[in-house]
Amino acid sequence: MYDYLLGGKDNYAADREAVREVVSRAPDTPFMARENRAFLRRAVRFLAASGIRQFVDIGSGLPTQGNVHEIAHQVAPDSRVVYVDIDPVVLTHGRALLAGRPGVAVIQGDARRPDDIMDDPELRKLVDVDRPVAVLMFAVLHFIDDADDPQGIAASLRAAMAPGSYLAISHVTDDFDTGGRVRDAAAAYDSATSQITLRGRTDVLRMFGDFELVEPGLTTLSRWRPDPNATLPPDADRQWCYAGVGRKPG
């Protein structure tokens, strides 16, 4: 569904049908997906410029334009990137696309099992967990149901990271949802593989635990360190997705 939202070609008729339903309820969904990718690019550039050389991208999605390794390698060609997704299609496509590329791996993993991800032998070949790492959770934690304890998942990941590591999150919210449009659109995912749980600012902030949020803190997507010449969209303060990057003290 996300690939189709971003204008990609790796999707099925059922995905396209489901996306059309979501877009009929919240017409700015494709724009928000693009803003999420733009946040990903700015965040990874920031992290690489801050000295991070190891990235674990959980819920990475299908390899698409402007991938984490491409951005990180522009800043630091020695960066290592591990893509993790629960979807076997992502694994197949990702491996085909990235075959033979040094310093990049795709593994199948479930965000609900954070310790299995961080202990994965393929991941450990590229990532030294005793050194700072960036764990990226872009647009994935809202697919984790409250019953699966997203706060506990975030806490386990934070605990597994060395001091000086970073956690980057984007997460859909209904904090600015006048009229229930976002809730209605999220409900369109009820019949999809993964359902969406909208969360408010307090819950998303809690996912960072004692990590120190880098400036400008937890914001909407477009408000997080916009490119200097960028014109902010009119809805910049009311977007239905939060964005933030936190650093583990020490």
Ligand SMILES: C[S@@+](CC[C@H](N)C(=O)[O-])C[C@H]1O[C@@H](n2cnc3c(N)ncnc32)[C@H](O)[C@@H]1O
């Ligand atoms: C909306 S896409 C986000 C892709 C990318 N992170 C981005 O922000 O552009 C969400 C991805 O999360 C994956 N996903 C959903 N639940 C997951 C889970 N429990 N563990 C790992 N990946 C999951 C889906 O397969 C999908 O590829």
